[in-house]
Amino acid sequence: MITDRAEELLSRIALGEDSVLELKKVEFSGNRVSGPHRDGMADELAAMANTVSGVVVLGVDDRTREIEGIPLEKLDLLEDWIRSICNDSIDPPLDCVIRKVAIADGKGDEVAILRIDVPRSLFVHKSPNGYFRRIGSSKREMRPDVLARLFQQRSQARLIRFDEQVVPGTSLSDLEPDLWNRFRTALSPKEDRSFLEKMKMISEDEDGAPRATVGGLLMASKSPHIYMSSAFIQAVCYRGTSRGEARQLDAKDITGPLDVQIREGCKFVESNMKVFAIKAPNRIETPQFSMNAVFEAIVNAVAHRDYSIYGSKIRLHVFSDRLELFSPGSIPNTMTIESISERQSARNELISSLLARCPMNVDAPNSQRSFIMDKRGEGVPIIITESEALSGRRPEFALIDDSELKLTIFAAPSPHGDS
Known part of the structure; x- marks a missing residue:
């Protein structure tokens, strides 16, 4: 360079x-x-x-x-x-x-x-006249086989998973010691670079320079969106049951390391949902949504979204009668909408393993978690069971254009009959 x-x-x-x-x-x-x-x-x-x-x-x-x-x-x-x-x-x-x-x-x-x-x-970039690569001092349009190979190399399908790929332009200084040191144990290498390499939070690029990996940047940088512009949660609360700028009650772009995004996403829902109260004879409070289910849903979205899709962020939309969570990417491997509650598959192994070492940071009633992820595939069953028990309606998963997973969690009805 x-x-x-x-x-x-x-x-x-x-x-x-x-x-x-x-x-x-x-x-x-x-x-x-x-x-x-x-x-x-x-x-x-x-x-x-x-x-x-x-x-x-x-x-x-x-x-x-x-x-x-x-x-x-x-x-x-x-x-x-x-x-x-x-x-x-x-x-x-x-x-x-x-x-x-x-x-x-x-x-x-x-x-x-x-x-x-x-x-x-x-990513692989297309310009007005096609797909090009540089050979010496000139550009050459890529043949179909070369283009297919490049797409494979820069996609999740390559042998090196996408979350283990280096992020161009980054350096060790983009990772915060207070964020990556929390993953250290007594058996970890003493030398910082050796530790970060072992944790796959940094890796060498083709020139031998140490760079932050996708997973390292997402978990150990305070501003990963600087290099990965779509790595955030767009949260919006609407008045009523439909979208529209005039209907927005609250909106926030939630950035930061992934565990912070999970915490702040849960806070956004908690601060915007209603909590109903009745006396029977003691006061009984019923929230619109199970915060344990919301926590599991946001964890799944953050951990399993496809970060290789450019320009697509997680969208968290709260309505008076439901919560909708959109996560970029299709369903991993051979899973289907019908089998999603019975099977477990991780798109981002590095991110999942790091989240499994992050202490629980959300007050989610009924949760038995000590760490943000358990990697046992219990998240979706919890989302379904707790949400259905609260609202009487089973949450719905839908795949949009084979490129985005949508989860709808229905709100508990008001015991007073209002909305």
């Missing part, structure tokens, strides 16, 4: 393009970028992300290697243009670092260029 040192960047530019360096001359027509072509730029960025971590430099002629620079008054325009390409012309959108850099041209004068650091992605 090309470092931030100006001297190294200059020397690499002098040598010309290669697998990790792309140079582009930029031309303007008024307040519009006329060159390079927008679609061609998208193809170049996606090809690099599909292949290897690299750098694209705008403001350098790729044929003569002459540093021409970018007019200062056009820098913001060019940055917005690149950001728009990354978000709108590449699927899934590409996360990269865009920086304005001052550098010396061939005459020794200081000029401005735009440096784009493109990490090797967790």
Whole structure:
């Protein structure tokens, strides 16, 4: 990877393009970028992300290697243009670092260029003209067999599970010692890196650099959504029984390590549900939802969702008559909707094993848990049994478009006959 040192960047530019360096001359027509072509730029960025971590430099002629620079008054325009390409012309959108850099041209004068650091992605990106990879200093459209192999390598189906894959651009400093030290035991390696590697919270990338894994980031980072933008719970409470912005009573994006997301998700439901009270002759309180069932449902969603699906978050929606929980991904392995209460299967072994070592952090009445997960497959039966006993209706599981699992838990009716 090309470092931030100006001297190294200059020397690499002098040598010309290669697998990790792309140079582009930029031309303007008024307040519009006329060159390079927008679609061609998208193809170049996606090809690099599909292949290897690299750098694209705008403001350098790729044929003569002459540093021409970018007019200062056009820098913001060019940055917005690149950001728009990354978000709108590449699927899934590409996360990269865009920086304005001052550098010396061939005459020794200081000029401005735009440096784009493109990490090797967790995903396979499609650009306007297809799927590309980088070979040397050029891009090549991928043949079907190469594309299929790349999808397999970057999906959950590969030998290395998705939650054990490294997250590009991360480092050891992205993991918090107070979060990963809680998994230590007397038998754990004393040296930090050895311990993190053994726990599979870090691993080496193709260049030998230590990176946080997906599971490590989700369990030992205070802000995993910075690198995995969909790794959060979108919680919304609605007035009545239907959705609509005007009907929203409360809304919150719940971020943080997964055990915190579980705790805060339960708090959101508890603070927004009704608790009915009657005197018979002593006061009896009946909540709309069993918090033990809600806890198990959120744990299952967080532990078993498919984190390889870009742009899909967990959605927790509370209505006056029900709770709906949407979890990205199909049902793991050969399970079906009908067998979901009888079978056990873990999509994310690393995440599940780490949650099984996290002390219980939710006040869930009737729960016998000491740790957040037990890995014995008891969660779904608890959701069904306790919810049905409270509301009189069996919770419903549904698979939407084979890409999202929906759980509906029905609310207990008011003993007073109101809603």
